[in-house]
Amino acid sequence: MSVISKAIVILDYLVPQGSEKEISVTELSRELDMPVQSVHRILNSLSEHGFVSQNNKTKKYKLGLSIMKYGFLMWDSLMLRSIARPFMEELLRQTKETIYLSARENTEGVYIDCIESPQILRISEPIGLRLPLYIGASNRAILAHMPRSARDTILEQADWSSIPSLKPLSREVIEADLEQTQKLGYAISNGEATDGTTGIGAPIFSFENTVIGSLNCSGPSIRFTPEKIEKYSYFVKKYAEQISKELGYRSLYRVRD
Incomplete structure (x- = not known):
């Protein structure tokens, strides 16, 4: 043995x-x-x-307490999926685009649930896909609402010459995007993880007032006109807020330093 x-x-x-x-x-x-x-x-x-x-x-x-910590992390993930599912279904009805639920795992965002678009041309990424928190709308929606010290550490450790993104990214670009995401309450990305796609992500918070994941709407960029982006971002943010409330979050979009 x-x-x-x-x-x-x-x-x-x-x-x-x-x-x-x-x-x-x-x-x-x-x-x-x-x-x-x-x-x-x-x-x-x-x-x-x-x-x-x-x-x-x-x-x-x-x-010891580490066992309890990992048990709570698993419980949080199961609770998040269970609570978020009806809101994901409603977001699908409003947008007809693929809906993802992401969770934060250390310095990465991981897709933990998905409802695919009913349209023939659609985005289809596997559950379990993980990327650094600075790549994609679903991940930057999380990163933007993490404590500033944690954000800085993640960005400082990134090797910007070899990040897994289809388009060039830099710390300056990401920091500007994070600032915009904080103001709007949602993030937008284009063609970073998958070519020709647009994603809109909004943060989800736990009862501990900590960002734990995000709700994301993704589809072919050709369908994401400015009018559609305005409409979809409203619903993504709305349902992410409702999921947070169901989880017991009390102070939406308060960023800790």
């Missing part, structure tokens, strides 16, 4: 069954039929990353 497999077995054994479970290295070794030294070494590594914690008095171990 590999070290990773052993670590998973240990974490699974520590899952509470009705009440919090604490167990010693010796007990884990006996129950899981693993050498004491191996169990101790794995627990030390898991403890360094917060996946287990040790009671200073009893020296026994239990699950």
